[in-house]
Amino acid sequence: xxxxxxxxxxxxxxxxxxxxxxxxxxxxxxxxxxxxxxxxxxxxxxxxxxxxxxxxxxxxxxxxxxxxxxxxxxxxxxxxxxxxxxxxxxxxxxxxxxxxxxxxxxxxxxxxxxxxxxxxxxxxxxxxxxxxxxxxxxxxxxxxxxxxxxxxxxxxxxxxxxxxxxxxxxxxxxxxxxxxxxxxxxxxxxxxxxxxxxxxxxxxxxxxxxxxxxxxxxxxxxxxxxxxxxxxxxxxxxxxxxxxxxxxxxxxxxxxxxxxxxxxxxxxxxxxxxxxxx
Numbered sequence: 001x002x003x004x005x006x007x008x009x010x011x012x013x014x015x016x017x018x019x020x021x022x023x024x025x026x027x028x029x030x031x032x033x034x035x036x037x038x039x040x041x042x043x044x045x046x047x048x049x050x051x052x053x054x055x056x057x058x059x060x061x062x063x064x065x066x067x068x069x070x071x072x073x074x075x076x077x078x079x080x081x082x083x084x085x086x087x088x089x090x091x092x093x094x095x096x097x098x099x100x101x102x103x104x105x106x107x108x109x110x111x112x113x114x115x116x117x118x119x120x121x122x123x124x125x126x127x128x129x130x131x132x133x134x135x136x137x138x139x140x141x142x143x144x145x146x147x148x149x150x151x152x153x154x155x156x157x158x159x160x161x162x163x164x165x166x167x168x169x170x171x172x173x174x175x176x177x178x179x180x181x182x183x184x185x186x187x188x189x190x191x192x193x194x195x196x197x198x199x200x201x202x203x204x205x206x207x208x209x210x211x212x213x214x215x216x217x218x219x220x221x222x223x224x225x226x227x228x229x230x231x232x233x234x235x236x237x238x239x240x241x242x243x244x245x246x247x248x249x250x251x252x253x254x255x256x257x258x259x260x261x262x263x264x265x266x267x268x269x270x271x272x273x274x275x276x277x278x
Contacts, residue, residue: 001031009033009080012087014040016186020212026051037061062113083121086136090151092194103150110154129173134219135162137178142240143248147256166224175222179215182233200255206230
């Protein structure tokens with residue numbers, strides 16, 4: 001890593017929003033440490049090098065302690081100017097039907113890994129008196145996730161943590177930003193088993209490049225939270241602030257319950273449920 005360029009860390013950087021975020025930081029002259037567990041990370045890293053910055057790729061399964069230690073070891077001696085904790089996973093289905101081990105993986109990655117990485121990163125930033133920490137939360141954090149309960153609950157944790165930390169570090173020179181995308185066109189829905197048999201999976205989704213561009217701006221401007229994506233997604237973020245939880249839970253069920261999948265008659269379906277994807 002160079003001393004003349006700022007350094008950004010992006011987790012979950014092999015695809016989706018994470019990969020697009022890495023592209024944004026590379027285009028704006030940041031060296032990068034990128035992390036993911038899959039082999040696609042290597043191709044993402046090669047592409048980023050073409051932007052003329054230095055890139056260190058760290059393959060690590062952040063759900064387990066060994067993977068988290070591997071990433072932190074790779075950061076030893078480096079000054080991380082911006083850290084985006086973006087890695088996450090979800091699973092659709094009723095709570096009584098989903099596999100307990102898969103539910104636990106959501107908690108291990110979305111909650112435990114996020115917290116365990118955030119603490120040393122934020123401590124180092126506060127000690128220096130500068131830095132930017134960002135979390136990929138979701139509009140899902142604002143609503144009960146019927147037929148996707150553990151994922152939505154995990155994002156509620158991330159959202160609450162991010163907003164609390166933003167208040168704690170006020171006036172330290174460090175900013176904390178929560179990114180809140182809606183349904184985004186990534187591999188998330190395939191991996192979550194929701195791509196074909198849920199209305200959420202078959203509805204029109206936001207462009208991850210647009211989400212990442214807006215997220216990059218919000219992070220660099222030090223915003224505490226930013227709903228990112230299309231105008232429809234941002235409008236839904238506003239509507240969600242006034243709807244009762246029971247109404248939001250019922251709406252989420254209509255979008256996420258298995259068997260509801262169908263091509264949306266209206267590509268800008270106003271009933272689409274807020275749900276982010278890393």
